[in-house]
Amino acid sequence: MTLTENTSRLQVDPCQLLREAGLRVTQPRVAVLSTLAEHPHAHTDTIATAVRGTLGAVSTQAVYDVLRALNHAGLVRRIEPAGSPARYELRVGDNHHHVVCRDCGDIADVDCAVGHRPCLDASDTHGFAIDEAEVTYWGLCLRCQPPADDIPHPITQGAVHD
Amino acid sequence: MTLTENTSRLQVDPCQLLREAGLRVTQPRVAVLSTLAEHPHAHTDTIATAVRGTLGAVSTQAVYDVLRALNHAGLVRRIEPAGSPARYELRVGDNHHHVVCRDCGDIADVDCAVGHRPCLDASDTHGFAIDEAEVTYWGLCLRCQPPADDIPHPITQGAVHD
DNA sequence: GCCCACAATTGAATGATTCCAGAAAGCCTG
DNA sequence: CAGGCTTTCTGGAATCATTCAATTGTGGGC
Numbered sequence: 001m002t003l004t005e006n007t008s009r010l011q012v013d014p015c016q017l018l019r020e021a022g023l024r025v026t027q028p029r030v031a032v033l034s035t036l037a038e039h040p041h042a043h044t045d046t047i048a049t050a051v052r053g054t055l056g057a058v059s060t061q062a063v064y065d066v067l068r069a070l071n072h073a074g075l076v077r078r079i080e081p082a083g084s085p086a087r088y089e090l091r092v093g094d095n096h097h098h099v100v101c102r103d104c105g106d107i108a109d110v111d112c113a114v115g116h117r118p119c120l121d122a123s124d125t126h127g128f129a130i131d132e133a134e135v136t137y138w139g140l141c142l143r144c145q146p147p148a149d150d151i152p153h154p155i156t157q158g159a160v161h162d
Numbered sequence: 163m164t165l166t167e168n169t170s171r172l173q174v175d176p177c178q179l180l181r182e183a184g185l186r187v188t189q190p191r192v193a194v195l196s197t198l199a200e201h202p203h204a205h206t207d208t209i210a211t212a213v214r215g216t217l218g219a220v221s222t223q224a225v226y227d228v229l230r231a232l233n234h235a236g237l238v239r240r241i242e243p244a245g246s247p248a249r250y251e252l253r254v255g256d257n258h259h260h261v262v263c264r265d266c267g268d269i270a271d272v273d274c275a276v277g278h279r280p281c282l283d284a285s286d287t288h289g290f291a292i293d294e295a296e297v298t299y300w301g302l303c304l305r306c307q308p309p310a311d312d313i314p315h316p317i318t319q320g321a322v323h324d
Numbered sequence: 325g326c327c328c329a330c331a332a333t334t335g336a337a338t339g340a341t342t343c344c345a346g347a348a349a350g351c352c353t354g
Numbered sequence: 355c356a357g358g359c360t361t362t363c364t365g366g367a368a369t370c371a372t373t374c375a376a377t378t379g380t381g382g383g384c
Contacts, residue, residue: 186330186331188330188331188332190331190332191331219333220332220333221332221333221334223332223333223334224331224332224333227331227332228331228332231331
């Protein structure tokens with residue numbers, strides 16, 4: 001994530017975003033959007049907890065409904081790395097991907113490697129009409145990597161198995 | 163690993179595969195491997211049903227345990243497209259990816275676009291030690307695509323949103 | 325053929341998500 | 355700024371995939 005672009009989106013008024021999307025402005029929706037602005041890649045229950053910290057009692061269903069509505073309206077993106085519950089983020093529409101830590105499940109944004117959707121160029125699509133290529137990088141985050149003297153070199157080590 | 167080797171893999175005796183991996187040869191394991199050879203990308207319950215068709219009664223746990231053991235031993239690969247239960251396949255170790263139909267969830271294999279792991283070249287990895295790049299293509303399979311005269315052109319239509 | 329670690333069975337629990345029916349709140353019109 | 359329609363939120367319960375725990379069963383080396 002190159003912080004500059006997000007910051008702009010994050011600073012947009014949640015109410016305005018909702019109205020522009022043709023959605024009703026409700027307290028839970030505003031709170032969910034604000035939470036996502038502060039916690040990118042948050043789990044559903046993380047969001048629910050944060051929202052309750054702001055508004056008081058908010059039902060779990062409300063949070064699920066809000067996230068689904070926002071997702072459907074294109075205001076948030078839902079990501080589901082294998083083995084992890086759903087996470088949500090505000091960055092939509094830009095071609096970016098994710099790195100996921102195999103140990104702790106932590107996620108970071110990664111802008112697409114080559115300039116323009118390189119991964120869309122699948123070799124044989126079996127007749128599928130492809131509209132999106134989603135890349136998930138798997139590895140270990142800084143905290144979960146073994147100390148540097150245990151292995152040759154954390155970055156340049158060769159053992160890439162896929 | 164190229165297709166030829168995979169095809170050969172599918173034709174290898176399941177018992178032999180198990181022994182080579184240091185696993186005990188049991189009826190459920192053999193049956194699961196045979197099922198996967200016939201049904202690539204099968205769900206857990208699809209596998210369970212097929213196995214029961216061959217062996218009679220087999221517990222659901224047995225199927226889960228077998229799949230976990232095979233996965234851990236590197237004999238099968240577990241794939242989990244967002245919104246879908248886990249699926250398993252025999253193709254392991256080769257650098258291939260998947261196309262998933264947004265409508266019916268059908269999956270097809272896609273060999274990596276560029277020759278050698280293009281997607282591993284993430285722009286900024288945030289310190290993550292990446293060992294795998296997993297690409298999921300999303301679109302519509304042939305059956306789920308609207309008739310050709312309804313839309314401009316299924317393949318060349320421009321609206322690629324990610 | 326016997327033993328024993330490893331597998332499978334049985335039964336129940338977990339965790340994320342969804343369904344349902346009724347109550348509440350947002351938003352447009354007058 | 356009040357009425358009424360619609361959408362959203364609440365609370366409780368259900369579902370689905372998956373996992374846990376304890377007992378029973380079996381493959382394969384000795």
